[in-house]
Amino acid sequence: MTMKHVNTSVNGEAVEFLCEPHETLLDVLRNRLSLTGTKEGCGSGDCGACSVTVNGRLVCSCLVLGVEADGKEIATIEGVEDHGHLNVIQEKFLEHAALQCGICTPGFIVATRALLAENPDPTEEEARYFLAGNLCRCTGYDKIIRAVMDAAETIRGGA
Amino acid sequence: MAVVDYLSPTSVADAVKCLAGSPHPAKVLAGGTDLIIQSKGKYDSPLIVVDVKKIGSMVSAELTDDALILGPSMPCAELTAREDIKSVFPGLVEAAFLIGSTQVQGRASVGGNLCNASPAGDTIPALIANAAQCVIAGPNGERTVPVESFVTGVGKNCMTQGELLVSIRIPRPAAGSSDAYLRFIPRTEMDIAVAGAGVAVTLDSTGKCTAARVAIGAVAPTALLVPEAAAALVGSTVDDASLAAAAAAATAASNPITDRRGTAEYRRHVVGVLVKRAAAIAAQRARSVK
Ligand code: FES
Numbered sequence: 001m002t003m004k005h006v007n008t009s010v011n012g013e014a015v016e017f018l019c020e021p022h023e024t025l026l027d028v029l030r031n032r033l034s035l036t037g038t039k040e041g042c043g044s045g046d047c048g049a050c051s052v053t054v055n056g057r058l059v060c061s062c063l064v065l066g067v068e069a070d071g072k073e074i075a076t077i078e079g080v081e082d083h084g085h086l087n088v089i090q091e092k093f094l095e096h097a098a099l100q101c102g103i104c105t106p107g108f109i110v111a112t113r114a115l116l117a118e119n120p121d122p123t124e125e126e127a128r129y130f131l132a133g134n135l136c137r138c139t140g141y142d143k144i145i146r147a148v149m150d151a152a153e154t155i156r157g158g159a
Numbered sequence: 160m161a162v163v164d165y166l167s168p169t170s171v172a173d174a175v176k177c178l179a180g181s182p183h184p185a186k187v188l189a190g191g192t193d194l195i196i197q198s199k200g201k202y203d204s205p206l207i208v209v210d211v212k213k214i215g216s217m218v219s220a221e222l223t224d225d226a227l228i229l230g231p232s233m234p235c236a237e238l239t240a241r242e243d244i245k246s247v248f249p250g251l252v253e254a255a256f257l258i259g260s261t262q263v264q265g266r267a268s269v270g271g272n273l274c275n276a277s278p279a280g281d282t283i284p285a286l287i288a289n290a291a292q293c294v295i296a297g298p299n300g301e302r303t304v305p306v307e308s309f310v311t312g313v314g315k316n317c318m319t320q321g322e323l324l325v326s327i328r329i330p331r332p333a334a335g336s337s338d339a340y341l342r343f344i345p346r347t348e349m350d351i352a353v354a355g356a357g358v359a360v361t362l363d364s365t366g367k368c369t370a371a372r373v374a375i376g377a378v379a380p381t382a383l384l385v386p387e388a389a390a391a392l393v394g395s396t397v398d399d400a401s402l403a404a405a406a407a408a409a410t411a412a413s414n415p416i417t418d419r420r421g422t423a424e425y426r427r428h429v430v431g432v433l434v435k436r437a438a439a440i441a442a443q444r445a446r447s448v449k
């Protein structure tokens with residue numbers, strides 16, 4: 001198998017890597033770039049734990065080939081923090097206890113960021129539908145939605 | 160299928176060369192939401208993937224005075240954000256919107272849904288209702304196939320090795336036309352259709368239906384065009400009696416299987432209900448676009 005040489009940007013930094021053609025972006029992030037914040041829940045596009053954005057668009061990194069990252073801008077959970085501090089969405093997840101085991105959390109936070117970039121004032125129903133591709137087996141979703149709605153309100157208030 | 164090479168041609172001609180001249184079976188990579196899953200963890204036979212998303216016309220859409228020229232690999236998220244397309248083909252856009260989660264929408268495409276040829280593919284009945292034409296490029300030039308003949312069986316389409324679906328051409332409907340797509344799933348979101356129905360109608364200034372196309376999905380090995388259901392609507396004002404006749408025609412045309420998502424009997428009934436409701440919505444929309 002020929003290795004592929006890929007030039008990309010991850011969280012605003014230029015990154016170069018070699019990968020095999022069958023490796024997914026999720027494999028590359030975790031195994032080649034040591035960015036293990038992005039999680040694998042299912043590997044088949046069903047759980048959203050592997051959510052990242054590619055050129056600003058929310059996708060499952062388990063359904064993107066690593067080579068497809070060439071020339072693109074990738075954003076992962078590692079880039080969410082705000083100058084060494086938790087960002088508002090992360091803080092609200094803590095405040096509302098919107099996580100238990102935590103494996104779904106990076107995906108939820110990346111997806112919430114994408115939701116609020118597109119729709120800063122979502123209704124609860126809009127938030128629930130947007131996040132329907134992120135599964136959580138622990139919290140029962142209620143606390144997650146409360147955290148998302150509170151984060152949206154806080155960001156709108158400029159706090 | 161183990162992915163052993165990745166090619167990313169930048170023109171249709173090069174893509175056809177990659178597909179036709181490949182030493183191993185080659186498959187087109189659009190959004191990958193079916194292909195990457197199908198290739199995972201299986202190392203029995205080598206597979207070459209040909210990523211067509213670097214070809215501009217594959218991932219863009221143009222709405223002209225005559226037609227919508229849809230790049231087959233345009234992500235559903237981009238399509239559903241196009242208000243100009245939604246205003247002309249609301250049913251097609253709602254079908255595209257039903258595919259998967261937000262994340263899947265970011266990658267999945269109408270062309271991928273069509274080529275993957277699942278009996279339950281949501282966009283296929285909507286494309287059939289809108290009389291879409293599939294433009295296919297291959298080593299011997301281009302050919303055009305009506306969408307209802309494109310899918311030939313479960314997971315099978317009419318293309319041969321070396322061919323590529325290069326655009327989906329949907330004629331702009333006459334004045335007073337609209338469409339709708341409905342599916343039934345046991346949940347509210349993210350599921351596979353138990354049955355689906357796409358309907359397009361044209362109404363004249365008196366509200367009488369002058370043309371209709373009805374297509375049903377998930378109730379036969381392929382989505383079906385049901386001319387008998389359309390005939391029940393044409394000439395009527397899309398009233399209760401004609402809707403009931405269209406529903407009965409759809410039920411009669413269906414040939415479903417029983418699986419864990421529903422029994423054949425249930426699907427036959429539900430597909431009629433969906434045709435009735437989708438036709439009523441399409442007619443309502445047609446009345447308001449005039
Ligand atoms: S790991 Fe990608 S969706 Fe579950």
Ligand code: FES
Nearest residue numbers: 100102136137138
């Ligand atoms: S906190 Fe455990 S899966 Fe969500």
